[in-house]
Amino acid sequence: MPSTPRRPSKPTALKSLGDLKNLASELAEQREREAARRAAEAALALKRQAEQNLFARAIGATQPLRKRQQTVALAPEPPAPIPFQHQLDEQRVLIESLSDEFDVGTLLDADDAMSFRRPGIGTDVTRKLRAGEWSIQRELDLHGLRSDEAREALARFIRTAHKHGIRCVRVVHGKGLGSPGKQPVLKTKTQRWLIQKNEVLAFVQAKPAEGGAGALVVLLAPVAR
Structure with missing residues (x-):
């Protein structure tokens, strides 16, 4: 069998003057908490604004960067030097170290x-x-x-x-x-x-x-x- 839908419950009726006082007290506390939250948010916003103003005063007036910046062309790294003198020295050693006039008769x-x-x-x-x-x-x-x-x-x-x-x-x-x-x-x-x-x-x-x-x-x- 299909279940019968539940009817919404009625708010609890205040039975006495004490219940009314308690309700009023709870509402007052909620208002105080909401006011305190808003005050904290406002204080934080003011602090952030003050910090931004302090940074702006410290750096002074600024200008936006240009889209195209001037660049400096760096010279390419020079190639390693060719050791021509070293090669010439080696060739000279080869030539001078072997003599055509060397006497080999006794050897x-x-x-x-x-x-x-x-x-x-x-x-x-x-x-x-x-x-x-x-x-x-x-x-x-x-x-x-x-x-x-x-x-x-x-x-x-x-x-x-x-x-x-x-x-x-x-x-x-x-x-x-x-x-x-x-x-x-x-x-x-x-x-x-x-x-x-x-x-x-x-x-x-x-x-x-x-x-x-x-x-x-x-x-x-x-x-x-």
């Missing part, structure tokens, strides 16, 4: 292959080089280069190979058959240059299958740790 072993071993290096080292017991890891071919070009190329090659821990290399200088008088000029100079390089411990003439009289097998010193 080469007087054998058929004219091998070289630095003082303190035993004959077993050159023997093993001739026997191919050292694996050739890099090679430089000086064919077709002028004397100064070959000198710089050889110095750079030896320095780079030693820096990377390479121990055995082959340098092809040719047999000099195309030189005036068929004299092996580049071969002799290559021997002189190699002897002047501290990285070189020894060298021997290559085996016939590896270039013979036209090449040298060079043993380099280990990299210091």
Whole structure:
């Protein structure tokens, strides 16, 4: 069955003079609280207005910023300088460190292959080089280069190979058959240059299958740790 809707309750009737007094007291308290709330809001608004006025007096008159501000163009960062002088110094060191007039007569072993071993290096080292017991890891071919070009190329090659821990290399200088008088000029100079390089411990003439009289097998010193 549908429920019967409830009728709104009637306000409680005042039964006595005391009830009337209580009601009047409650209404008075509500009015006091409302008045106090409004007074607090008004005081807070006045305080905020006073603070704004104080800030305005402190900064003085102001003007709105322009929409387009003037900007200062900054110069771009200059590129890093190219160390031309350092490069020239390195090239000069390469040229000056290897002399064409260096006397190697007393340093080469007087054998058929004219091998070289630095003082303190035993004959077993050159023997093993001739026997191919050292694996050739890099090679430089000086064919077709002028004397100064070959000198710089050889110095750079030896320095780079030693820096990377390479121990055995082959340098092809040719047999000099195309030189005036068929004299092996580049071969002799290559021997002189190699002897002047501290990285070189020894060298021997290559085996016939590896270039013979036209090449040298060079043993380099280990990299210091």
